[in-house]
Amino acid sequence: KFRNSDMVSAWSEELVERLAADMQEAAEAAVNEGGVFHLALSGGSTPLALFHRLALHHFSFPWRDTHLWMVDERCVPQTELESNFYTLHQHLLQHVRIPYYNIHPMPVQLNERLCVEEDGGALLYENELNKLVNGSSFHFVLLGVGYDGHTASLFPGSKPEEFGESLVVLTESPAKPHQRMSLTFSAINRARRVALLVMGKGKHELITQLSRVKDKSDKYPVIGVKPANGRLVWYIDYDALLG
Numbered sequence: 001k002f003r004n005s006d007m008v009s010a011w012s013e014e015l016v017e018r019l020a021a022d023m024q025e026a027a028e029a030a031v032n033e034g035g036v037f038h039l040a041l042s043g044g045s046t047p048l049a050l051f052h053r054l055a056l057h058h059f060s061f062p063w064r065d066t067h068l069w070m071v072d073e074r075c076v077p078q079t080e081l082e083s084n085f086y087t088l089h090q091h092l093l094q095h096v097r098i099p100y101y102n103i104h105p106m107p108v109q110l111n112e113r114l115c116v117e118e119d120g121g122a123l124l125y126e127n128e129l130n131k132l133v134n135g136s137s138f139h140f141v142l143l144g145v146g147y148d149g150h151t152a153s154l155f156p157g158s159k160p161e162e163f164g165e166s167l168v169v170l171t172e173s174p175a176k177p178h179q180r181m182s183l184t185f186s187a188i189n190r191a192r193r194v195a196l197l198v199m200g201k202g203k204h205e206l207i208t209q210l211s212r213v214k215d216k217s218d219k220y221p222v223i224g225v226k227p228a229n230g231r232l233v234w235y236i237d238y239d240a241l242l243g
């Protein structure tokens with residue numbers, strides 16, 4: 001058990017297999033229940049192995065009934081390596097048969113204002129989410145965690161209460177690119193299922209600290225991930241767990 005949630009740990013390859021299987025099970029259950037699977041994916045480098053695994057076995061996954069959302073985005077053009085959408089497209093979307101109208105990139109590049117004005121792109125994305133996702137509750141959210149304990153683009157020092165009831169906000173990252181758009185904990189914690197994927201020896205120190213701290217979500221924002229009616233599972237590989 002890891003901080004009152006479920007934890008799965010294994011060597012990285014097996015861990016990714018397990019996460020892909022759990023995601024597939026959630027997808028099939030959602031499609032059987034309501035004909036659609038709403039999936040929100042994070043950026044960063046950790047999910048790449050999962051994207052490759054999903055791309056390789058794409059025939060067995062209900063991609064046609066999947067809606068793809070972004071957990072967060074960096075305010076850069078969609079053609080840049082730093083764009084989470086670009087990464088997602090290169091490593092997953094171009095390999096699977098997902099209808100283009102089911103893909104929901106965060107609107108950060110159509111117009112510069114969308115990423116700087118509070119009522120710009122964040123509000124557009126929130127409206128899209130409210131319109132298409134039942135109860136704005138994703139079936140599955142995949143998160144990563146940064147060395148400083150940030151998750152999505154919610155960084156240490158940002159106070160979740162500042163965001164009020166907003167589901168999508170603009171934030172500032174201490175690292176480049178600074179301007180970000182991100183789901184908030186209000187959005188993340190409505191999900192039916194949240195997976196937190198942590199891999200690599202570099203994350204061992206963080207995992208050790210997280211297992212010791214109490215509720216200090218402004219120091220380690222990831223602690224704010226607490227689905228109200230859903231399930232949180234940490235997927236931690238042995239490198240991150242054991243160092």
Ligand code: 6PG
Pocket residue numbers: 042043044045046047071072073074084143144145146147150151152153
């Ligand atoms: C982003 C992410 C972010 C990420 C962590 C971990 O856009 O940067 O969504 O929250 O998950 O920074 O990143 P790594 O997987 O690269 O360590």
